[in-house]
Amino acid sequence: MRITQVAVTPPMLADYPESFAPLRERGIAVRINDGQYPMDAQSLARFVGTAEAAIIGLDEISAILFEMCPALRVVARNGVGMDNVDLAAASARGILVTTPLGANSTSVAELAIGLTITLARHVIPTHNRVQRGEWRRTQGMQLSGKTLGIVGLGRIGKKVAVRAQAFGMRVIANDIAPDAMFAAQHNIEMTGFGRVLEESDVVSLHVPLTDLTVHLIDRAALARMKPGALLINTARGPVIDSAALAEAITTGQLAGAALDVHTVEGRIDAVLAGLENVITTTHLGAYTRESLIATTEMAVDSILQILDGAAPIGLMNPACWPPRA
DSSP, rough: OOOOEEEEEOOOGOOOOOHHHHHHHOOOEEOOOSOOOOOOHHHHHHTTTTTEEEEESOOOOOOOHHHHHHTTOEEESSSSSTTTHHHHHHHHTTTTTOOOOTTTTHHHHHHHHEEEHHTTTHHHHHHHHHHHOOOOOOOOOTTTTTTEEOOSSSSSHHHHHHOOOTTTEEEEESSOOOOOOHHTTTOOOOOOOOHHHHOOEEEEEHHHHOOTTTTSBBBBHHHSSSSTTEEEEEEOOOGGGHHHHHHHTTTSSEEEEEOOSSSTTTBOOOOGGTTTTTTOOSOOOSSSHHHHHHHHHHHHHHHHHHHHOOOTTTTTOOOSSSOOO
């Protein structure tokens, strides 16, 4: 396979030119987007243009891109999660799609723990009151001795579990493909989804967005949660039914929620706006210097591996390997 150009859509990656040095050393031109991000389908296709490879972040990777960019042979995600990728359309055209498995797990896990502490101790509303000149303390919840329920004990969920145990939390978890060895080694009880909801003081979501997980946390699931529990979502916004969550918060069924992801990327759901005990952040999970460098370097490595004739690590459509001539 011949690659002469790589188009890079996340503008912030311009801060890490050293990550692209291996490509440039091979004479490959690297173009980094300095405008809108994420881009709509038409803008993305215009930016990618005649590039044979693209490193893409949050942009929607659809059939439109493949149709408008016939030279494109490789799409390297610089983040995990494939919900923004039409993998079937890519595979139909023989386009290789890679993802940097595990490269951002630590950063996301740290944010999940940070949000848990922030929510449990009412840090943000207390800060806001102090800024208004009010000096009033709010009784919080100690994490030690409490139960953390993890939905999705994958790469990120495992790191959350270990960090929560360092605080003295009991950890239970649910996963469709449980890693029994890891669970046994770390004293994590694998159990049913319903029991995780019913027994946990804090529920932390770490599942991919699929047809099975859209509104996994719906009105019925929220009703099963322990009264006064906390809900943390650093996975994908549509995993939670926002209207049902707003109702559970306002009625007091839940004591609070912390959301790093939202139904639509770039804006908070209107039903959650203004709720004091709902923390919202701007999809910061993987947004650390360390994570950005790691995911970018893995994306670059995958392109180099393909150039060298090796199946890349993190190839999401292995049936397309080896690539078409």
